[in-house]
Amino acid sequence: NAGVTQTPKFQVLKTGQSMTLQCAQDMNHNSMYWYRQDPGMGLRLIYYSASEGTTDKGEVPNGYNVSRLNKREFSLRLESAAPSQTSVYFCASSGNGAAGETQYFGPGTRLLVL
Amino acid sequence: GENVEQHPSTLSVQEGDSAVIKCTYSDSASNYFPWYKQELGKGPQLIIDIRSNVGEKKDQRIAVTLNKTAKHFSLHITETQPEDSAVYFCAALYSSASKIIFGSGTRLSIRP
Numbered sequence: 512n513a514g515v516t517q518t519p520k521f522q523v524l525k526t527g528q529s530m531t532l533q534c535a536q537d538m539n540h541n542s543m544y545w546y547r548q549d550p551g552m553g554l555r556l557i558y559y560s561a562s563e564g565t566t567d568k569g570e571v572p573n574g575y576n577v578s579r580l581n582k583r584e585f586s587l588r589l590e591s592a593a594p595s596q597t598s599v600y601f602c603a604s605s606g607n608g609a610a611g612e613t614q615y616f617g618p619g620t621r622l623l624v625l
Numbered sequence: 626g627e628n629v630e631q632h633p634s635t636l637s638v639q640e641g642d643s644a645v646i647k648c649t650y651s652d653s654a655s656n657y658f659p660w661y662k663q664e665l666g667k668g669p670q671l672i673i674d675i676r677s678n679v680g681e682k683k684d685q686r687i688a689v690t691l692n693k694t695a696k697h698f699s700l701h702i703t704e705t706q707p708e709d710s711a712v713y714f715c716a717a718l719y720s721s722a723s724k725i726i727f728g729s730g731t732r733l734s735i736r737p
Contacts, residue, residue, distance in 0.1 A: 515668070551634070553714060553727040554669070569724065601668050613659070614725065616668030 513537055515617035517602050523623045524592045532587040532620050534602030542605045543585035544614065545569075545577060547598040554601065560585055592624045627652060627719045631728030639736050644705055646731045648715035649697040657718035658698050659725070660689060664711045672713075673700070702733075710735045 518533045536543065541562045546554040546569075556569030560579040574596060576588045585604075589596060600620045605612040628651045638644045650658075656677035661669035675682045675689045675698065682689050686705075691698040702709055715728040 551729055553629075553631070553729040555727075556724060559724075570726075603668075613671045613674070616661075616670065618666075618668050 515602055515604055515615055517600075517617040517620050519620060520618070521621045521623075523625065524589075525625055526593060528592050529588070529590050530592065530622075531589075532600055532602075532622075533584070534586065534617060535584045536602075536604040536615070537583065538604060538606075538615065539582070540604035540606055540615075541582070542612075543579065544603040544605075545575075545585070545587045546601045546603065547571065547596075548601060548619075549598050557587065557600075589622075592622075594624045596622065597624045598622060627724075627726050629715060629717050629726050629728040631715050631731060633731060634729065635732045635734070637734045637736060638705055640705055640707065642705055644702045644709070644733055646700045646713055646715065646733070647697060648699070648717075648728050649695075650717040650726075651696070652717065652719050653693075653696065654720045655717040656720060657725075658689070658691060659716050660700050661714045661716065661727075662711045663714065663730075669714055705735050707735050707737065709733060 515536045544559040545557040548554050555571050558577040560566045563582045566577050578586045602617045603614040605614045631648045659674035662672045663669040673687050673689050675691050686703045688701045713731045716725045
């Protein structure tokens with residue numbers, strides 16, 4: 512049982528390049544989330560998916576798109592990377608999205624945009 | 626708007642002493658308050674949580690208190706140990722959007 516896995520662990524992009532961050536969970540959770548973590552700002556929600564086939568915007572969705580490929584996988588895409596998107600990205604999942612459920616986090620992807 | 630404020634941003638305590646981290650929230654309807662610990666190079670991990678129907682919850686050396694009237698909650702770590710060194714995040718569930726909003730984090734260092 513690997514929990515939540517993320518790939519890649521680290522990526523360097525040039526401004527304007529695109530990339531997709533991958534996330535998968537093996538806990539049969541319905542809900543999945545993407546956060547970014549910046550110094551002094553905690554974790555901010557980018558997008559979330561309450562269940563397979565649905566996605567919703569979080570606090571900071573601009574410049575990102577997501578795809579809930581199936582129940583296990585939730586990807587985050589940067590179409591045209593900008594230096595402001597340099598951050599650490601975390602994927603998380605929770606059981607069925609009910610209020611007050613534990614979120615389980617992956618190890619993170621460190622992204623540097625030059 | 627939806628906001629969780631966390632203080633202090635850094636905290637250094639002597640091994641064996643207690644550490645306290647405080648958070649305030651803005652949505653009076655919030656009813657779930659988790660605390661996460663993030664070790665270097667890893668993702669956050671839930672260490673304790675509290676719901677609005679109780680004022681205090683303990684788990685070994687860790688305790689959380691909640692004051693709904695004042696809209697603040699705190700994490701207390703007693704008899705601190707080197708492995709307690711990490712970044713701690715408080716969070717609150719905003720029921721209007723079923724989203725968890727995180728505080729900005731506290732970097733706790735335990736001095737030997």
